[in-house]
Amino acid sequence: MIRVENLTKLFSETNGARDISFELVPGDIVGMVGDNGAGKSTIIKTFFNEYRRNDGKVYYNNEVINKRKYKDFAFFPDQSIYPRNISIERFCIYSGCLSNMSKKESKSTTLKLLRHLELFEHRTKTFKELSAGMQKKALLAITMVSDPEVIILDEPTSNLDVKSRIEFLDILKRLSEKNKIIVITSHIINELQGLVNRVLIIKDSRLVLDKYLENNEKIIDLYQQSASKHFQLDKQGSFEDIFS
Numbered sequence: 001m002i003r004v005e006n007l008t009k010l011f012s013e014t015n016g017a018r019d020i021s022f023e024l025v026p027g028d029i030v031g032m033v034g035d036n037g038a039g040k041s042t043i044i045k046t047f048f049n050e051y052r053r054n055d056g057k058v059y060y061n062n063e064v065i066n067k068r069k070y071k072d073f074a075f076f077p078d079q080s081i082y083p084r085n086i087s088i089e090r091f092c093i094y095s096g097c098l099s100n101m102s103k104k105e106s107k108s109t110t111l112k113l114l115r116h117l118e119l120f121e122h123r124t125k126t127f128k129e130l131s132a133g134m135q136k137k138a139l140l141a142i143t144m145v146s147d148p149e150v151i152i153l154d155e156p157t158s159n160l161d162v163k164s165r166i167e168f169l170d171i172l173k174r175l176s177e178k179n180k181i182i183v184i185t186s187h188i189i190n191e192l193q194g195l196v197n198r199v200l201i202i203k204d205s206r207l208v209l210d211k212y213l214e215n216n217e218k219i220i221d222l223y224q225q226s227a228s229k230h231f232q233l234d235k236q237g238s239f240e241d242i243f244s
């Protein structure tokens with residue numbers, strides 16, 4: 001279980017992530033949605049200590065998270081600087097070894113994953129020799145090689161054409177059946193419908209809604225409701241400011 005308490009990273013008075021708290025349990029497939037600049041990537045990067053926190057704690061199985069615990073986590077970044085002169089197969093094996101797998105074990109998992117992701121024939125290619133969709137799938141193989149318990153994907157389908165996007169979402173759907181914790185950030189709400197079972201809506205650096213989806217509930221409706229509620233609160237605030 002993951003518990004995030006009051007996570008805060010502020011770049012300025014209004015930009016960043018403010019006072020974010022939530023809990024995640026195995027089986028949660030969470031869509032973290034919000035407009036451009038809402039604070040999604042900041043939350044993820046602060047979660048992983050890539051940004052120094054202003055405040056807040058993250059617990060994994062009731063212990064404050066530390067580097068050793070991050071071994072159970074995998075992060076699929078929104079922008080990747082791909083290694084230049086190494087084949088995707090070797091890089092995937094290397095990534096497994098970095099997570100304490102033996103070379104033999106990492107190689108056999110790598111080959112299974114590359115087959116599963118239909119990249120086997122391309123395994124000796126470097127990233128720059130692959131299409132954008134194949135690059136994302138290769139990155140997913142690297143993310144998955146150590147069989148992490150928690151997978152966090154930041155805008156995984158960005159820059160993909162429609163066909164690759166559908167294919168990639170289908171892979172995530174199959175992954176979601178494995179009782180892991182999966183968090184997917186996106187500002188494309190429609191693509192998460194049918195994939196996630198819970199939404200976290202981020203608006204203006206804050207978590208404004210945390211909800212499991214019930215019978216055919218539409219993420220777009222939840223998003224619109226929470227956005228208008230937030231807007232009304234804003235309006236009330238400024239109203240008082242004007243007349244106080």
Ligand SMILES: Nc1ncnc2c1ncn2[C@@H]1O[C@H](COP(=O)(O)OP(=O)(O)OP(=O)(O)O)[C@@H](O)[C@H]1O
Pocket residue numbers: 011015016034035036037038039040041042043186187
């Ligand atoms: N390293 C940084 N330095 C200063 N400001 C930053 C930095 N990173 C993000 N911000 C600001 O913090 C706010 C939240 O940005 P963030 O990247 O978290 O948004 P996002 O929800 O992930 O957006 P998008 O969907 O466009 O990726 C934005 O106003 C952004 O300009």
